[in-house]
Amino acid sequence: MALPSAQHPNSASRAAPVRLDLSTPATELTAALVDLESVSGNEAAITDAVETALRRYPSLSVQRLGNVVVARTELGRSERVVLAGHLDTVPIAGNLPSTVVDGRLFGCGASDMKSGVALQLRAAHLVGSGALEPAVDLTWFFYDCEEIEAERNGLRRVAAEHPELLRADLAILLEATNGVVEGGCQGTMRAVVSLTGRRAHSARSWLGVNAIHLAAPVLRRLADYAPAVVDVEGLTYREGLNAVAISGGVAGNVIPDGCQITVNYRFAPDKSEAEAERQLRTVFDGFAVEIVDSAPAARPGLDQPLVRRAVAAFGGQVEAKLGWTDVARFSGLGIPALNFSPGDPNLAHRADESVDLALVERSERALLEFLTAQPA
Template identity: 55%
Template sequence: MPRLDLSASSVSLTRAICDIPSVSDDETTLADAIFEAVSALPHLEVFRDGDTIVARTDLGRPQRVAIAGHIDTVPINANVPTRDIEIDGEPYLWGRGTVDMKAGVAVQLKLAAELAEPRVDLTWMWYDHEEVEADRNGLGRLSRDRPDLFAADFAILGEPSNGQVEGGCNGTMRAVVRTHGIRAHSARAWVGENAIHRAAPILMRLSEYRPREVTVDGLAYREGLNAVAIRGGIAGNVIPDLCEIEVNYRFAPSRSAEAAAAHLRDVFAGFEVEITDAAEGARPGLDAPLAQEFLAAVGAEPRPKYGWTDVARFSSLGVPAVNYGPGDPQLAHHDEERVPLAQIDAVERGLRAWLTAR
């Protein structure tokens, strides 16, 4: 089993954990290495739920902060092992997981090992299955199995944010919009009714749709509604009787999933709409006192998070949460995934300064 040296630098730890493949469904080797490393730390109480590891202090501090990061990645595409590269004179670590989000996990492991007397009690969470269906998410499973471990006054998710603070997140919803027709031989098309042709107004509504920009607690969230798949057709000589257009709706955290579903039904009035997946967004949570202290300590300008992240799980439990981690989110899942070494160091310094200030 690979072993992790938590006395190494955050950059070295990033390299080490990126070189342990952990594509979703294959996280056990990395989870074993994390569990062994943190179990050796006397100041932490350690729990394991599948391939999710939780380690926490119990110092009797009046406040507790949860800091979480997922350990799985999307599939590797000839981008492991990692390698050091330079772009315009700036050093980077290149490879799968460097951005999403093993650099953030490495910073967390480094600080978990070294901060035996933080200013607040800490709950560290490293979890599996974030990159797949929501019902398999390790953090979601843990919230069902051990909701007591989520007790906190503030939470930080180490998702890539270019070393800035991204508050909350948009909600996300998928739906299928259907049209129906009547099958017929294409040589006698007038006998049938073409379901694909009937879908043209759906595509027109999508092309004419103008998404909102919504300000929530001082941050401007951009919404989006897009077709992401279309299915229809039986054979080359058959008029199709069914067409399905799958749409993805990203909605501001001021809107509930119920309201988002109602909006989709309004947009596609007159058509069959089936909601197939939904995840609530999360408000920024930046008005919490700990959040204000955190922003001041790391010197970051808060921004909105357009994508959905697990901050929403904390928010649903009444814990304000933000995203804060190294790496450009636009390079997440990219074959040229790479993180500036300076950002890894900067995020470590920011978290360390805040967690040790008195």
Template identity: 55%
Template sequence: MDSSLPVTTAPVLPPLDLDVALLTAELLDIHSVSDHETLLADAVEEALRALPALSVQRIGDAVVARTEFGLDSRVVLAGHLDTVPLPTVPGARGTVPSRWEPATGVGTVAAVPADGDVLYGRGATDMKGGVAVQLALAGLLGRDAGPRPARDVTWVFYDHEEVEAARSGLGRIARQAPALLEADFAVLLEPTDGVVEGGCNGTSRYLVTVPGVAAHTGRSWRGVNAIHASAPLLTVLAAYEPATVMVEGLDYREGLNAVRIHGGTAGNVVPDSCAVEVNYRFAPDKTVEQAHEHVYAVLARAGISPEAVEVTDASPAARPGLDHPAAAAFVAAVGGVPMPKYGWTDVARFSELGVPAVNFGPGDALLAHADDEHVTAGAVRACLGALRRWLVPESDGR
């Protein structure tokens, strides 16, 4: 099949008691690049509605399922359905459909892969491995005569995480049905290599416009080259030394980078405008407003005034909150030493809603969006086991 094209037939997920590694592969095979999540959302909704112990609601391409056991506390398990676009590099392995490769590099993968066997495909780490874990837990707790968890659970599967924040399906739920997100604690199953990652950096984006004067390149002295005039800005950004900021015992690394540049209209015209896109990743000791002030101060070193800067996107950071009793209990249950989350994740949205949240999921975050994006069968199974032990304490996690 042509992996660059979306699937157009309605997919059906297998029973959710399927081995979670195989379930991950099934999810990878459903194309769900941002703006194309509907078919996957349909499949997830159908699978969840078949579970008698769950109530299910659909809001756009976001699906929410809940147990209603009347327990003393409630937790949210959240994950996004969309992926970034497919690789365009010839021979890239992180495509659709997925493919298994044996851990040894030789032979073939058995019908049930070994823990070390590797699953390649777009979204393997970010974050269909985590979504498979969510679904497996829903299949366990939502079935007839399933085990009773220690706390009620809300599952949130949402669209448009990989694009601008205003389009987020989680944000849509927060606006249209905020009661669905009420909880004592939340776990976002973003890839963390099976380690709890507290909080997250914030992110803000800016468009810096540098003016010039157009002229024919044969008489370039009559113009002012806007691309050349952007050199002081690029020099300042190249020399910028990002900070490492400790927040509640975790070290968050910041970053300020030019990420895109636009300028020029023709091969024989001195450009009269140059636009530089800038991204700032800031530690959770700062608000969005403080992040803006910091960026303006850095840009001022290049002679850039705030009037020349347009804020195009901004999402707040989230403090770790690992001292919260629910977070501390979760860390104790799943083990390991907590780490900071350097990227932005939707724990920040839960933090704004007053719900303490952490990141915990299968796969190496450094492989997210990579041309060889992959996850091991063992990593997905281990994450499922840890969450099962936490939710159903008498369980052995298998």
């Protein structure tokens, strides 16, 4: 398939990219990626490095779309698998450069998700160099701005502008899962519940209506809410509905006439976004509710033969993904998608973020086993 023309901003004005040697072990490659600072919005250098490394393999078709790199094989296989991972991290917290202590690599992005990106790049090297003969065609996505607002997400942009590039029989997101398969993902929805009072001088409070006080029944509904535990394709998803922010107040001597409570609803993949919104509006019936952000859930797709092959190669253990990931973008296109990576999701975004180097090695072997596994 012909790829769209490149959209490579300011490439001539940037310094020569750092060289990534994809022939090095995945553990060393992880360290090299971690040491390339790439806080969201500042991914140009790491994207340059990834693009340059992949262009060394003539058998790979490589395209740059902003700060997204797409690479593809065209081997004529009957099935295509996507390997996707984001290049950005949360802000550093004194945790660069990387260090190794007791078999763990510490550094910003080690778990979320540069150890997963290292596995993507290792597979690209082995396939591109001819050292690995995959049983499937492959598409790699390396994208920017996953850790910040959804409208800046590089994979979202590609899905909107070039959805044909996402077409596949299975997508694997190399998001942190601690070496087990996590199926699908929760959906997420943020809403603002607004309370309206009447402003007055606090010395004559009976002349006003305190909007902050009106928030009490909303908070009570949240405290009394029993989140659902939902089984989807044999996986258990735990929902959650929580206040995540509250604001209100005018001055120290004014009865406030406005209060806003921001709530976050994490819903299981048995619900559409429309159904999740109805659930929110039912909980807060009688109050003004505005939906300010929403992303769909993704079903696991465990009944698909290619998915079963992947699960078997990855150790056979499958858990529900408790959180939202970009697998939902593929699921929305009817493509089954899994999360799999050596990173530990419980360490993501922490100052002591780290990854088990032995698990990086095992996860690489499992991924390569799957890519070479022939259909039964």
